[in-house]
Amino acid sequence: MSHVTSAVRTPLVTGGKTYADVTEDISRQVEGKPTREWTIAFTIAVVVLIYGAACVFWTWWEGLGVWGLNKTVGWAWDITNFVWWVGIGHAGTLISAILLLFRQKWRTAVNRAAEAMTIFAVICAASFILMHMGRPWLAYWALPLPNTLGSLWVNFKSPLVWDVFAISTYFTVSLVFWYMGLLPDLATIRDRARSKVSRYIYGAFSLGWNGSAKTWARYEYISLILAGLSTPLVLSVHTIVSMDFATSVIPGWHTTIFPPYFVAGAIFSGFAMVQNLVLIIRVVFKLEDYITVEHIESMNKVITLTGSIVGVAYLTEFFIAWYSGVEFESYAFINRATGPYWWAYAAMMTCNVISPQLFWSRAIRRSVVWTFTLSVIVNIGMWFERFVIIVTSLHRDYLPSSWAMFHPTLFDISDYIFSFGLFFTLFLLFSKFLPVVNMAEVKTVIKSSSEKLPASVSGVAKGERVTNPTFNKNID
């Protein structure tokens, strides 16, 4: 067992919680009536969703002419939003899978919410893929299905087809990973349910989980393999998204640095969004003992690291544009920084490169208010990054005669707002009907992270503070 840990480590769960406390605290919001805050937030999200859905419907009804696209800028907010949402969808699997493989136990408090965020963010991303098709009822054309035109298949050499496979695989595997993680907690809710309806629903979704040692052993095993499968999957998805651009010949897109740069950016924005969500959750659901300042600080360290990688990538791009000696490439980057979209470039640099560096200060890194604010700024910056890459590269390419500006219309904006309505509606439903913290996993770290050990552990009296812990030989 890895229950007793080094005294120098700070507790992962505070407040001297017992196993029963964990169940009680985290099940509370599932079992109780919706709070006033939740109802207000949910109502706003649904109203936004309905407004957005109406605009999306109109976009499809009228055609993509309602967007501000033109012959030169054929991709703008749609793909910006798609890449942004896919990026946000990366932190969940990263927290779940990569940190599981690295035995980072601080992940346990935030992995459930992060995984849910991943699922919903990928749904939002997929909605922009459908939107930009213009004729979403023909979306199945992207699949390798025999069709009435004869033996015409999708072009497997195209990164856009790789994207179809990558995003759908990522979504499916993330959903399975999330659902498998939910099984033990669904069983807990099932066994505590008072009403017949909830016992039936949670019973059906918990698939008859009974927590036998054999099931747990197999469960842990598949969790590890799923983590092993998901880790390269995270890297592959955004690498492939970046190839949508990198395999083209557009100056500003045709760069070999895109795969690692996009992956770092995705993790950067994903963690920022996780911060925003868990900071709200911990206050609304009173989970400060489970999502502690230590968790927030750990995530801020990841944000600082990935933000710095992104900063280095920006500079490398500039250097390579100059070093390549290709004047079109050099111009694309000079135009980004000093052209008509300089303000977007400035926003990107300020939000993504400068602002996360404030996290080098321990006080800022551990401040809830600073963290929330900087995470919002990072998300804004990352949206601008995608906008800068897409729009500034397209609006001025090889032929000055085709140069044009892109101006968003009401529908560009409203369709983006739709995705927020969709995301928050789904997230709020999740937070009401499913435990937002993984109870079973938190229970595994509670001894190593709590100030008290139960009386039944030999050698430690009830309530005694463990100041000189001993390491167990059965450490995992």
Added chain:
Amino acid sequence: MSDAHSNSKFLVGIYDDDDVVLQAVKDVRKAGVKIHEVYSPFPIHGLDVALGHPRTKLGIAAFLFGLTGTLTAILLTFYTEGYDWPMIVGGKDSYSPIIYVPIFFELTVLFSALGMVGTFLLSNGLGPTVKPLMYDLRTTDNKFAMTIDMSKNDIGEGDIEGILKRSGAAEVNVKQF
């Protein structure tokens, strides 16, 4: 459920702590009692070894399903672009395996994950209509239960109860299924 026994009598030792139940499993087995199963609200590392459960073969299933995914991707890309509708795009051969690596990878991961999870659900008898056999509802909350199938043990009920209590069980209950 795979562990359902009709008309079997079970002794259920309830424990409060995972370390205690792990040690108890070793002690109870040492005393010659055959343990049916242990139920816990979270995984206890080393418990399956202490219970003498064989190592799971789900990894092999994951590998085989992954291999199926790779072969499916190879066949799909070869049939469509190498045989049925050859296309030369960007000067590349109509069938150039390197360029299909993303497809091979994604289908390998997809088949492996879904196949392994499906095998996990089947091997544990889990499904939406399954009614779990719960020896104590608290085992999904904060208690740990060691179950002894009396039909599989020659030792008397009173003796087993004593062994369970000495191993640290807070209570011992009788369940009939």
